Amino acid sequence: MKLFLTKNRRTLKALSLLTAVLLMAPLGRAEEELPPLPKGPLMLTSVTPEQLNPDYWIKRIPNAETPIKTPAELSEFNEEIEDAIQERKNVFKLDASRRGAEVSEALESTYNTVSNRLLFGVDDQRIPKEFFEQKVKPVMAWETVPSRVKLKWGVAVRPASVRAVPTDVKMLEELGDIEFDQLQFTQIKTWTPVGILHTSPDGQWYYLQAPYSRGWVHAKDIALFPSRGEMKEYVKSPDFFVVTGESVRIYSDPELTASVGRASMGTVLPRAKLTPRTVWMPFRKSDGTVSLEKAYLDPQADVSAKFPAFSQANIIRQAFKLLGARYGWGGQYNGRDCSGFTHDVFLSLGAEIPRDSKYQSIIGTQISAFTPYKDAQAKIQALRSSAPGMTLIKMPAHMMLYLGEVNGNFYVIHSTWAERYDMKSDAKNRINQVVVSDLTLNGKSYLGSLFDRIVGINEMN
16 A cells, blocks of 8 residues: 655636536546556566576475465464454354444445545546535435345455445546555455445445455446355355466356456365366346356366465465566456465465455564664564565565575565655656565665565464
8 A cells, every 4th residue: 555645736627627527427447558567577686587486485495395284273273363353254154134324324434534535536636526425425325224234145256346435436646646546445356255235226336245345346246146055055165176376267168268257366166066177157147146157267277176285385386476467456457466465375375364464464473573764683683583485574555475585685575566766756666566576675765675664574374
């Protein structure tokens, strides 16, 4: 997450013009030209070509293939996370109904927070108050929430964005910062189970609870099950394929000629016991209910019929499968931000760690906490005592996976947007992908290096 204090004064005439444009325009994302993804692999800081291979790091770790946790211990770890992290919601343990006032008050509070922020559109004009009043508030319609809400149950039929409020209009905190939509919470994966709390009057949006996020999702991206129990039979099926590659394509026919989507790393697909590499895919019928159809995976697709062993070696292997993968704030552009990267890596091994870096930094074993720009020697000692491949390093609003020390340099693999390189200005080189670097990255900027800004180190053990 990036925080900016930029403020721009706009004339009343410009605001009026923008209001008219926004209110006449249909909701939906316009085609946009994104900053280009630099050609990788990028050679940053002191990184050498051989260090872009996972085996380089695995060979340096004694007993790297030894599981950190058995499947039973991993299950207990997931339960501990569920108990400890407020953000984590087990959809199968949610109350089947709740007070309507709880839902309506949450909706109204979110609306007030977002509509009162200074936010800009992709045209560098301030989002006017009238847009929220006329195009967002009627869709949220919190006054229509009944006194008692009975939840509906569904799954994502494709990767789907979870939004703060029900609009696709991109809203930015800094002028021109088009890749950081402040309304974007996250992207949930295909087959993610959800509990639906509220529906917009036009039926186009659901306000829902997902495992690590609550917000607005397009109704077309969700298919409803008759009951939570029937949904659980598929979502929690003991027969599944987990996506262990960056992503895999899914086909509607065994000849693999018609693609029906892609599933990203960590997606769990219930297995259909018909032919090899056959899975069940959910589709949304015209009435919103689910239709389950057989779908097919390429025999060469990078999937596994069980979670790979939770070992340092496998964590590093999974991380390097994402090397060069696009950065995407909140999962936008089918990319991964810093915590989305670490989340997918661990999820593909069966560890259901939080989606947000704030919560990722407090699970497992806490090695140390630090003050930014201080405690240099203590940071060095903590890093040297940390286990490569299973250690997360936290900066303010950034998360990294530790790889190890070589010749006095400490290396990480992480998904990062840019490198700043000037002591006075905000000049930057866009990285926009998963990279290997040492912790001196950004050290020539006014912000200070990654090492300077470390605030915490924790191990996933």
